[in-house]
Amino acid sequence: MTEKIIGFIGLGNMGAPMASNLSKNSHSLICYDTIDTNKKSPSNAIIADSIEQVVKSASIVFLCLPDGSVVLDVVDRILSVPDRCVEIVVDNTTAGVSEAKEAWERLNKENIKYADAPVSGGVSGAKAGTLAMMVAASQELYTEIEPLLLSMAKNARNVGDQPGQGMAMKLLNNFLSGMAMAASSEAVAFGVAQGLKPEKVIEMVNLSTGRNTTTEDKFPKRILTETFDSGFATNLMAKDLKLYVKSAKDSSAPSFLSEKLLSGVWSKMLDKWPDSDFTKIYPFIKKYGK
Numbered sequence: 001m002t003e004k005i006i007g008f009i010g011l012g013n014m015g016a017p018m019a020s021n022l023s024k025n026s027h028s029l030i031c032y033d034t035i036d037t038n039k040k041s042p043s044n045a046i047i048a049d050s051i052e053q054v055v056k057s058a059s060i061v062f063l064c065l066p067d068g069s070v071v072l073d074v075v076d077r078i079l080s081v082p083d084r085c086v087e088i089v090v091d092n093t094t095a096g097v098s099e100a101k102e103a104w105e106r107l108n109k110e111n112i113k114y115a116d117a118p119v120s121g122g123v124s125g126a127k128a129g130t131l132a133m134m135v136a137a138s139q140e141l142y143t144e145i146e147p148l149l150l151s152m153a154k155n156a157r158n159v160g161d162q163p164g165q166g167m168a169m170k171l172l173n174n175f176l177s178g179m180a181m182a183a184s185s186e187a188v189a190f191g192v193a194q195g196l197k198p199e200k201v202i203e204m205v206n207l208s209t210g211r212n213t214t215t216e217d218k219f220p221k222r223i224l225t226e227t228f229d230s231g232f233a234t235n236l237m238a239k240d241l242k243l244y245v246k247s248a249k250d251s252s253a254p255s256f257l258s259e260k261l262l263s264g265v266w267s268k269m270l271d272k273w274p275d276s277d278f279t280k281i282y283p284f285i286k287k288y289g290k
């Protein structure tokens with residue numbers, strides 16, 4: 001079997017460690033980012049100086065970009081290369097449901113297969129290769145790409161065969177995560193106002209029915225330590241909730257809580273602290289949540 005060359009576009013907080021894990025399997029990797037590709041790429045990867053260079057040599061291309069509009073722009077750049085060899089695009093961006101459908105449509109017209117495959121698990125999960133990956137693809141396509149996906153995401157699953165279903169899965173997860181972050185922060189602030197120690201509040205909640213990933217992971221490791229270093233920015237949480245609310249409205253699904261969570265908490269935090277890590281939600285709620 002001839003060795004496939006794999007392309008990776010977007011080497012940020014998530015993309016760089018994911019590409020690094022991908023490079024540890026037997027395939028050659030060619031990488032591109034608009035900023036400092038050589039510093040962000042795995043040491044054994046080919047450094048590309050353009051998207052065009054990636055798609056002229058790679059048959060499968062992964063995208064891990066900021067949002068859906070950048071994805072659609074990159075898809076158009078891929079399609080503008082006449083002598084491309086790309087056959088499959090796997091989108092690990094949290095791009096949105098309608099954006100994934102649009103990307104699928106544009107690529108499908110040119111006989112390029114597309115899977116939306118956003119991830120959950122943060123930078124630490126990306127480094128450890130333990131990410132959850134929600135993949136929307138036909139069974140045939142999923143089987144073809146699964147070994148590559150598992151090298152980046154131990155918990156990759158095929159969630160459906162319709163474009164956008166991976167994004168829907170990711171958005172509903174991040175709605176739950178954003179709600180747990182906000183509710184846990186408000187609950188700890190309440191405990192502190194009653195004279196309880198925050199460490200004791202977290203310890204008892206984690207022994208009780210209110211426990212969740214914020215109380216089990218974010219509070220002990222990143223909030224109470226005041227490191228605020230999850231690598232997931234407030235603007236990404238606000239973006240994901242906006243996409244969730246929009247997709248809920250588009251599909252006539254309920255958006256009662258998500259709209260309040262977006263306008264009442266995450267949009268306000270984005271206005272006040274635009275460059276913050278999302279774990280700053282606890283000091284934000286203490287300061288502005290009264």
Ligand code: NAD
Pocket residue numbers: 009010011012013014015032033034035064065066067070074092093094095119120121122123230231232233236
């Ligand atoms: P990031 O901003 O750190 O990385 C994005 C990268 O894309 C940057 O390096 C940027 O230079 C590059 N880029 C932008 N435009 C480009 C273009 N046209 N061509 C090539 N490269 C381009 O973001 P991130 O935290 O790595 O997140 C990436 C995606 O993963 C987002 O959609 C995010 O919502 C999602 N996500 C992030 C996390 C997290 O914890 N950070 C967790 C799960 C999912």
